Amino acid sequence: MEDILQVLQTSWPILLMVVIFYFLLWRPQKKQQKERANLLGSLKKGQKIVTIGGIYGEIVELDDEKVKVQVSEKVELTFARSAIANVLSKKNKEEK
Structure with missing residues (x-):
């Protein structure tokens, strides 16, 4: 004991x-x-996002691994889905 x-x-x-x-x-x-x-x-098509590198854009296409983001007219970049840092809310859009 x-x-x-x-x-x-x-x-x-x-x-x-x-x-x-x-x-x-x-x-x-x-x-x-x-x-x-x-x-x-x-994540959904049409959402405004920020990547981990600080690039702002809108999702135009996505699948399980990749996200295509439009950063300006006629400029689309493809990122890994894990490169998305944040989804911008409507409140953030109104502040800009």
Whole structure:
């Protein structure tokens, strides 16, 4: 019985660090990954977007892996779907 108590007394700091690690690092990162997957999965033709390189444009064509973005008249660029950083909302469009 004393051995078990001693093990618990020496290992509680490690258990505390694991719990802190979970709540401060792992859980928020998983939430962010889920939000990103939802963003990339909900892309639609006609949406205004920003790429991770800072290029603004409108989606004109998309498939599972690629997105064709019109950046100006007669200029269309093809990106990997994962290169989309953000979808601009109507509020962002009105501010410009």
